[in-house]
Amino acid sequence: MFSSKIANEKSVHTMLNPKSIAVIGASENAKSIGSVVFKNLLHSKFEGSIYAVNPKYSAILDQPCYSSLQDIHEEIDIAVLATPAETIPDLIDQCCLKNIQSVMILSSGFNESGEEGQQLYKDIKSLCVDKQIRIIGPNCIGIINPWIDLNLGFYSKQALPGNLAFISQSGALNASILDWAVDQNVGFSSFVSVGSMMDVNFSDLLEYYENDDKTDCILMYIENIEQGKRFIEVASRVCDKKPIIALKAGRSRQGARVAASHTGALAGNDKIYDAAFEKAGILRVDSVAELFHVAKAFSIQPLPRGKRLAIVSNAGGPAVLATDMLISKGGELATLTDATISILKENLPSHAAKVNPIDVMDDASAETFSHTVIQCSKDKNVDAVIAIFTTQGLTNPADAAQMLIDSYTETDKPILTCWMGEGDVAKARDLLEKAGFPNFRYPENAVSVFQKMIEYKEAHTFEEKEEEEVQTYDVELAQTIIQYAGVQDRERLTEMEAKRILDCYHISSPESHIATSVEEAKYYAVQIGFPVVMKVLSPDIGHKIDVGGVILNINDYKEAEYAFGEIFSHVTSEAPDAEIMGVLVEKMVHKKYELLIGAVRDKAFGPAIMFGMGGSLVELWNDTHMAMAPLTRDDACHLIKMTKAHTLISGFRGMPAINKEKLIDVIVNFSHLINDLQNIVEVDINPFAMDEKGGLALDAHMLIK
């Protein structure tokens, strides 16, 4: 809502760092929100001014209570509204009079409460735009800034100061995360419940955190994003400076899209979010536990330089379990140098395992355990260490923890710890966490978090990019074709039209002609050269095969005559209402690999490209990945690599590999197509048939608006 980045940063700064606060609706009724908010402020160490406003009281909790904002003579940085929804517009007017520029609306009863509430929401929103007041909420539970002892909302406790920012669309999750964090010594720069995001939204906050020195890592809980393009733009910029980790709810809420094409069927809303996060460089996690675990590691440990992990344990079993998890996630055990192995041999008993995973044995002392961890960490073949300590032996867990903490100065690589158990290791955990070692209850969790660190690291490691050649496309012709279909009020282009548009973007198809009579069909078949394929041409038919509208492998003149008749008779009986524009006579092409290249245009995020294994089994294998358009060559290369199709076309089991550069050309060109032609809402090339010589679009669907 705020066009100026600087103005936005400034206003968010004021919200998170207010010097004076008015609580409108403060109350003595312990069950009211206003009472809780005022009490939280009052009982905190917050040093700014706090004003209670409520005409019903003259004093609350022995503090003066003002009957209206106008009675307060000092300046107010933020007004907190904890009153029923219908009172809000009036109160905002009062805030204006008082020249208050930030308002937090805790109240609910808007968008979730029927038409009346929705109207109220709209009214308030336009009021605030008019008056240039910034709103956080409604339906939020507040802001915490532990660095200034601010608990502005109804959180039951204060967070520890730290370097994590947390932005969340679920107040409930905030409360629980806060409780866990306090228990595990995890600190925050600030903690924001954004509620319905009438005004201040994810992008506004990210823009603020981008330059906030206190914030090293940003956590987000997201339910939906509306201005997707701005979000990607801001998040990309932020991700260049500090990690963003997001938990997105609603994976299961998809399938609303009508399946007009393979791409449409496979491109659930959630895959778009995946692509958007990938584009921005946001690390996505899959569960609350993972968000929390990953946050612990990112907030206090350096990122590993590479993926080679050493696992050190004083027990065999947990080390194997950790290794299992590592390998199942595609991770890599480090190979220790001979020098390290020699050092380990000197220090470990003969029957200890000195190859990674290293088992120092249950009778290892605190010194031996910690020494082994540090030696592995110093090994040049090792990028990170997971240290797993179990309590079976006689070594005191807290001693082992302290010894490791004391020795950590010798290395600058990440060490994740897992002191297994509960009460027996409580003291050790506390020591480790306070000293900056994320400690995990189970070895598998430590490994999962390490893999997330690697995922983040790899997504943010870029090679020097070559200047990319700029292609020119025949945008004008493509748009003319679309306009022509638009004039006819069609939502679907014919296959021929779709392929002509692909031509405009240098994506070839086999030679083909439209035949409207059997004579023409035969003529074109001979001209093209047998074998040919014939396909019904109709803007009304999506799945041509289903209505008998496709005949393959037509080998001669006779078969061509027969096929033309067959297609007409099938289609007129199976789809009697469909307009038949003719029959497409096309060169029959055999190429080894059938790929899918598609795109959908998302309302919030814009066009997203899909790539993967194509053919008729595409929904069965579901081997596709998506990326936001437009794509650079690097993006296209990454998109290909995210699929099993990549393994196949790279020369699987001795089969010839395709020319990947040519495939990248096609995908990049295709991404320009969907980016340029704003009227196309869905495209599907399936199959895009390829072999070592090149590729051709054998079929294409395009939907327009």
Place this chain on the structure above:
Amino acid sequence: MFSSKIANEKSVHTMLNPKSIAVIGASENAKSIGSVVFKNLLHSKFEGSIYAVNPKYSAILDQPCYSSLQDIHEEIDIAVLATPAETIPDLIDQCCLKNIQSVMILSSGFNESGEEGQQLYKDIKSLCVDKQIRIIGPNCIGIINPWIDLNLGFYSKQALPGNLAFISQSGALNASILDWAVDQNVGFSSFVSVGSMMDVNFSDLLEYYENDDKTDCILMYIENIEQGKRFIEVASRVCDKKPIIALKAGRSRQGARVAASHTGALAGNDKIYDAAFEKAGILRVDSVAELFHVAKAFSIQPLPRGKRLAIVSNAGGPAVLATDMLISKGGELATLTDATISILKENLPSHAAKVNPIDVMDDASAETFSHTVIQCSKDKNVDAVIAIFTTQGLTNPADAAQMLIDSYTETDKPILTCWMGEGDVAKARDLLEKAGFPNFRYPENAVSVFQKMIEYKEAHTFEEKEEEEVQTYDVELAQTIIQYAGVQDRERLTEMEAKRILDCYHISSPESHIATSVEEAKYYAVQIGFPVVMKVLSPDIGHKIDVGGVILNINDYKEAEYAFGEIFSHVTSEAPDAEIMGVLVEKMVHKKYELLIGAVRDKAFGPAIMFGMGGSLVELWNDTHMAMAPLTRDDACHLIKMTKAHTLISGFRGMPAINKEKLIDVIVNFSHLINDLQNIVEVDINPFAMDEKGGLALDAHMLIK
């Protein structure tokens, strides 16, 4: 080692319930194992007799110490040996003299300690067989039986009494699990560290727990199983009475198998364990956390009758996250009856979500929350409820917990709980866990556990079985063919031989003949009818295509002549040392679906069948599942259903479905083949080509020993 089931149960019972114990190696040296063990016993409430044995002392911790076993005049149920490995044989002799029938060896220094240790291990093992002494260990950390206050070993604490048995090959894991369990009020019937399983092994213990009234559920941590067939047999029997949940380490330790066939390449050791566990009915979990979570639920909640889950929460976000996890794991949200929805409407505010997942809103009272959970639980469309409580509102978490506990009498369906947070919900968690509600930190964990309960339930729900028709097979001919190859010292049968063996088990192949000259080749091609395929026949060639030994689509007399020559020239140049027995001329068959049916013979578990998508991309998709042979029709049906191939052949996207009964016939027959013919170590039919009319083995590999 014990042939008699009754004798085994009796001796294990004595080990877990001893009345008198001798600790050999008891000591005053606080750092020695013997000292810890003796102290643990002494400081416990164990009411049996405890004797310290050590010639070095006359008293330990103010208790008399005997210089040898012979000095003790009472009977001893179990002797604990906590002395160096090399002293063990002598001590066992002394145990014999004293007529002690059970010995626990805590010592290490055997199999893991080079040749000397291994010899010692063997010596002790045969000594015990001779003397009919039962051994637990060596290299174990002991036994806990909380019902008699027994802590026999070096566990740092006693377990709570309960109904879970835990058997583990990792002492370290035992110690950690025990610590967690005490923290979370999880109780045990007993807790056994089996160590190297010189004698008492998993099967022996399972056999005991089968009839142990105190045990309702058995947990196992497994690193390797040696006598696989007995294990499956015993575990199957036990699983009919009580659940077994297993964590198997070493998923990543596979790939040792040499890839002589597709099946061989895909059948890692871990897939065999999967198949063995499935055969026995054991529920496999993937991590320590999951073992622990699942155990909590299985020990105190009834199993759901079906898979329809209701999710009730006082916050939208966590409910959506739980739903995401449920759907991603293939679970099912219950559809509430209108009656339940009406009741909810009466009790919940207008803007609360009354369809599953149910959001009672943050201001719901303890009564409203608990009432909603119970109403959902009572709904006839609901099989289980997950109740997620967050601390954002004003409702006290402990009150909500207590209210739910008090109301639970109204329903008999499982309720899993997730009071989110840490310190704020500590009291509520304690209440819930003590009252028999497994409580999880994160909503996703509760859902995962619920899905495991369903997995277990479904694996143990059998329909009435029809009497299966007994097939007769030409075992004699099959064995003659194998013997013939054996006489020739071959490890690989030719394709023709393999197909003849398949014939003996009613698995058909296309018509084929061996041609040794071009004239014969042409003659057979004509006789079979074009098109035909020709394949080199050689016992030395595994991958015929790789040496140019296969030509498809031979359409006439001329092409046949040419193909025969080509194959000879390719093969003699590519594999000059291979013996060429001729060329197989075979009918060219086109069928829509290419499947894989294979088998490997595992050393521990015996033959296992593999089924899945076949063809040349089989390793790429890795869409296979395994099951232990022999298979009933139900087993075969289940095996098929575990693959994506099942979706494909069931009529995917309007394609014709195959006759599944015929496929089941083939798989059942194939399972008899590998079960009957003990000399076959690996078989691979790929592709087994099928369409709606039936199936044919187009290629077959068999390896023999």
